[in-house]
Amino acid sequence: MIHVTSKQFNQIPLSVLDLAPITEGSTAEQSFKNSVxxxxxVEKWGFNRFWLAEHHNMPGIASSATSVIIGHIAGATKSIRVGSGGIMLPNHATLVIAEQFGTLETLYPERIDLGLGRAPGSDQATSYALRRTLNMRVDDFPAQVEELQGYFEGGDESRVHAVPGEGLEIPIWLLGxxxxxxxxxxxxxxxxxxxxHFAPDYTIPALxxxxxxxxxxxVLQEPYAMLGVNIIAADTDEEAQxxxxxxxxxxLSIRSGRPSKLKPPIDNADEVWSAAELAAVDKSLESDATIIGGPDTVKRQLENFIEKTKADEVIVNAQIFDQKARLRSYEIVAEMMD
Incomplete structure (x- = not known):
């Protein structure tokens, strides 16, 4: 059981997880314009953070060079925190990540977050292409995190220094x-x-x-947990569905091993999916962390999620094909939290 004092619903900071979707018929270039x-x-609407995630070999996700797109977004905004949700640290030399985020923090002071994960962010063949090995030990990731923190802390005794990076206070988050x-x-x-948003059954045990x-x-006196939530909001429940x-x-495309660009909505799922696929979709909608509906539905379900988890912050993912509809979805969330 969670023993945490609940905050008021409108006191919970809201953030954005942008997967930089590449839509069917479009390009990565347009994806980046949409992300900007x-x-x-969302900066204007009062959201707290804007995070991008490292994925590779995914035709529908454009944020593979995560540090680069973070800099692009930070340069196009003024105050919102921008960061990684996350950098898959075992894919990289730790020194390189320290230098990259040291550079970002130097360019955009007190606005950069470094969220770290340990998954490859893709399939086995891509892991090999990234020079990852499959004989990594459980201790490798904690050791890498320790090494990364050491680069930021620096010290005269160190033989290798992260420049820029050393001495900078860049918030490190662990993702899981x-x-x-x-x-x-x-x-x-x-x-x-x-x-x-994709491992709902483990949320409470992990918390x-x-x-x-x-x-x-x-860096932190009390635990602080931010939880991912899928929210598809529209002016009506029917439009959101x-x-x-x-x-x-x-x-479904990812689960079948055939990832694709983000496709437009469909009117009749029975004409597109098999019974087994429909069952898998229905299963994905049962989660408390996937919220689909009009303003009243979204507010009620998000209130329930926050009350159940006692989240300190919520980061919202909205995989929506049409850019105007995606903007409207986040606007609805911002309005109900006002």
Whole structure:
């Protein structure tokens, strides 16, 4: 059971997880333009962070060079925090990430977040292309995080220095969809972001692990958990359900091993999907962390999710094909939190 004092609904910071979707018939170039437009709008609407995620070999996601697009978004905005949700640290030399985010923090002071994950963000063949090996030990990721923190802390005794990077206070978050990063975040006294939007069944157990084992640190005195939520909001429940068929198609394409660009909504799912596929889609809609509907429906379900989890912050993913509809979805969320 979670023993955390509940905040008022409108006191919960809202953030954005942008997967930089490439829509069917469009390009990565347009995806980046859409991400800039979205970031500028949600900044105006009062959202707290704008995070991008590292994925590779995914035709429908344009944020593979995550550090580069973070800089692009930060340069096109003024105040919103911009960061990674996340950088898959085992894909990279730790020194390179320290230098990249040191550069970003130097360019955009006090606006950069460094969220770290340990998954490859793609398939086995792509992992090999990224020079990852399959014989990594459980301890490798904690050791990498420790090494990264060391580069930021620096010291005269170090032979290798991250320039820029050394001496900068860049918030490090650990991301996860299981208990591993929850325990590591707690042990190191770091903020924790859990991927409730695709691992909903593990949300409460992971939060309990994090909160029950949290050790205060120099950077954080009390546990702080941000949870991912899929929200497809529209002016009516019916429109939202129709818009959500794009995300459902993307989910099925990934599960079938044939990832694709984000497809337009469909009117009649029975004409497109088999019974088994329809069942899989229905299963994906049962989660508390997937909310689809008009303003009243979204507000009610999001209130319930926050009350159930005692989230300190919510980061919203909205895989919507039409850019205007995607902007409207985030606007609705912002309006109901006002």
């Amino acid at each position: 437009e979205l970031a500028q709008h 969809s299981s208990g591993f990063s929850a325990q590591l975040s707690a042990h190191k006294g770091l903020p924790f972001s859990f991927a409730s 309990n692990l994090y909160r029950d084992n949290f050790k205060p640190s120099r 129709w818009l959500a068929t794009s995300q459902q198609q993307q989910l």
